[in-house]
Amino acid sequence: MIREINSTDNDHIKALIKLKNGAKINEDAKFLVEGWNIIKEALKTLALVEIITTKEHQDYFITTAPTIPLTIVSEHVANKLKGSVNSQNVFAVLDLNKLKNYNYLDFSTDMLILENVQDPGNMGALLRTALGFNFNNILILGDSVSIFNEKVLRASQGAFLKLNLKVLKTNYLNVLQELAAAQNYYLISTGLNQKAVYLDQYSLPTSQKVALMFGNEGNGLSSELVAMSQLNLKININPQLESLNVSQASAVIMYEINKQKGGHNV
Incomplete structure (x- = not known):
């Protein structure tokens, strides 16, 4: 089905604008994504339920996704939907219920645990880095920013579609205890406390599954998560710098763990 809409007063466009922020998924579990990278990845899933674009891109989608409803909008309408100045005028609606990797963890692979990470840019970068270094499970805890926030989605560059994701707002300490006891994960925390070991001074058993935690x-x-960890790591950096940003620190540590375990692309 193809339809054309040129007014922001259209009820369907108003509904799409409400999906734009993504901080709260609507009652139908739908959310809006933007950009070629994300949409090309989404086309490989069953979760993409509508494409919205301007006339310049319609032929591409008519050819590559003929069974998906296509909405052609004017530049004026696209401007209301876009989340960045350099928008590519390609948008899509995804159905969370059709994302097989959401609310699911694969206990055979490494895991990244994020507690109360609130900056959307950091969250998106963390997801992208995790995929790059084979931390294919993401457990998001507490008061963290929504992974469906438009800035998170844009920064992740579609990584969220390839990662196993689970969100726990409360009562997650028992889950972490089970990861260590029942699922045999090695819980690693990060920080600058006195018990922390420098990353370049530690060798990880290559067969050990890792759950790497950042806050x-x-x-x-x-303090509860730090106390539960079996190892606390820190990075040896220039003493003139107090610390690294959480997304920067995670990239360094995930790279090193992935390298020690013989992961690809290192």
């Missing part, structure tokens, strides 16, 4: 940008991990 809030300002306060770090909660």
Whole structure:
């Protein structure tokens, strides 16, 4: 089905604008994504339920996705939907219920655990880096920013479609205990406390599954998660710098763990 809409007063466009922020998924579990990278990845899934674009791109989608409803909009309407100045005028609606990797964890692979990470740019970068270094499970805890926030989605560059994702707002300490006890994960925290070991001084058993934990940008991990960890890591950096940003630190540590375990692309 192809339809053309040129007014922002159209009820369907108003509904799409409400999906734009993504901080809260609507009652139908739909959310809006933007950009070629994300949409090309979404086309490989069953979750993409509508494409919205301007006339310049319609032929591409008519050819590559003929069974998916296509809405052609004017530049004026596209401007209301876009989340960045350099928008590519390609948008899509995804159905969360059709994302097989959401609310699912694969206990055979490494895991990244994020507690109270609130900056959308950091969250998106963390997801993208996790995919790059084979941390294919993401467990998001507490008061973290929604992974469906438009800035998170844009920064992740479609990585969220390839990762196993689970969100727990409360009562997650028992889950972490089970990861260590029942699922045999090695819990690693990060921080600058006295028990922390420098990353370049530690060798990880290559057969051990890792659950790597990072916390809030300002306060770090909660004391409860630090206490549960079996190892606390820190990075040896220039003493003139107090610390690295959480997304920067995660990239360094995930790269090193992936390299020690013989992961690809290192």
